Amino acid sequence: xxxxxxxxxxxxxxxxxxxxxxxxxxxxxxxxxxxxxxxxxxxxxxxxxxxxxxxxxxxxxxxxxxxxxxxxxxxxxxxxxxxxxxxxxxxxxxxxxxxxxxxxxxxxxxxxxxxxxxxxxxxxxxxxxxxxxxxxxxxxxxxxxxxxxxxxxxxxxxxxxxxxxxxxxxxxxxxxxxxxxxxxxxxxxxxxxxxxxxxxxxxxxxxxxxxxxxxxxxxxxxxxxxxxxxxxxxxxxxxxxxxxxxxxx
Numbered sequence: 001x002x003x004x005x006x007x008x009x010x011x012x013x014x015x016x017x018x019x020x021x022x023x024x025x026x027x028x029x030x031x032x033x034x035x036x037x038x039x040x041x042x043x044x045x046x047x048x049x050x051x052x053x054x055x056x057x058x059x060x061x062x063x064x065x066x067x068x069x070x071x072x073x074x075x076x077x078x079x080x081x082x083x084x085x086x087x088x089x090x091x092x093x094x095x096x097x098x099x100x101x102x103x104x105x106x107x108x109x110x111x112x113x114x115x116x117x118x119x120x121x122x123x124x125x126x127x128x129x130x131x132x133x134x135x136x137x138x139x140x141x142x143x144x145x146x147x148x149x150x151x152x153x154x155x156x157x158x159x160x161x162x163x164x165x166x167x168x169x170x171x172x173x174x175x176x177x178x179x180x181x182x183x184x185x186x187x188x189x190x191x192x193x194x195x196x197x198x199x200x201x202x203x204x205x206x207x208x209x210x211x212x213x214x215x216x217x218x219x220x221x222x223x224x225x226x227x228x229x230x231x232x233x234x235x236x237x238x239x240x241x242x243x244x245x246x247x248x249x
Contacts, residue, residue: 023050026049026050026053027046027049027050030042030045030046030049031045031046034046041151041152044148044151044152045148045152047144047148048144048145048148048149048152050141051141051142051144051145051148052145054138054141055138055141055142055145058134058135058137058138058141061134062131062134062135065127065130065131065134066127066131068123068127069120069123069124069126069127070120070123072123073116073117073118074114074115074116074117074118074123075113075114075115075118075122075123075125075126075186075190076112076113076114076126076130077112077113077114077115077126077129077183077186077187077190078111078112078113078130078133078183081109081110081111082109082110082113082184082187082188082191082203082207083107083108083109083207084107084108084109084110084191084201084203085106085107085200085201086103086105086106086107086108088200090103091103092104092105092106093105110187113187113190113191115190115193115194118190118193119193121189122186122189122190122193125182125185125186125189126186126190128178128182128186129179129182129183129185129186132175132176132178132179132182132183133175133179133183135171135175136172136175136176136178136179136214139168139171139172139175139217140168140172140217142164142168143164143165143168143221146160146161146164146165147161147164156228156231157228157231157232157234157235158228158232159232161225161228162225162226162228162229162232163225165221165222165224165225165228166221166222166225168221169217169218169219169221169222169225170218172214172217172218172221173214173215173217173218175214176211176213176214176215176217176218177210177214179214180208180209180210180211180214181208181210184206184207184208184209185206185208188203188206188207191203
């Protein structure tokens with residue numbers, strides 16, 4: 001995942017386009033090399049390369065997150081939403097029929113928080129939330145890498161693939177739920193560390209939410225593991241049948 005923000009729309013779009021172009025170039029190089037070698041598994045080769053890079057970059061990102069916990073003096077909390085009220089001096093209106101465009105009074109959610117001079121506990125909590133989210137988003141790439149690698153070895157339907165998918169389903173569920181919970185806890189702890197209890201921005205409660213995405217992803221991986229186990233069983237039955245009928249034809 002990559003992102004960019006600017007005062008204008010076009011620079012952000014150009015940056016995203018450049019990132020997508022880099023991915024396209026990598027895939028193009030893999031396909032070109034595969035064609036030169038006469039490979040018949042171009043799509044699998046490309047998927048294995050992209051997923052391998054994804055897992056590698058995620059591993060490097062995990063190392064950076066751990067180092068920041070102990071070396072940086074700030075904490076970054078992302079991938080969560082916490083509600084905060086608008087400042088009291090912010091122009092807004094409670095009228096049901098305002099004249100012209102006006103902001104309704106109330107509050108809003110913030111999804112990214114950076115706290116300077118954060119305590120070690122807050123940095124560790126923020127790091128745990130980031131690591132959980134990173135592991136959650138990397139699991140699909142890791143599963144794809146295992147499937148492609150085993151397929152290129154001629155072992156698409158194997159215990160290794162079905163076992164990896166089952167482990168991946170558990171990992172997606174655990175890390176997905178942990179990411180939701182730790183992100184919300186870290187955001188609340190960050191605001192409590194910054195603002196005094198009498199501040200309007202001091203969160204009085206921990207608002208925890210778990211999205212259905214981890215459960216849906218885990219269910220999909222479990223179903224995929226069952227498909228591969230069924231494929232392995234059919235393959236073994238076919239091999240046994242061929243062995244039993246060998247020499248009869």
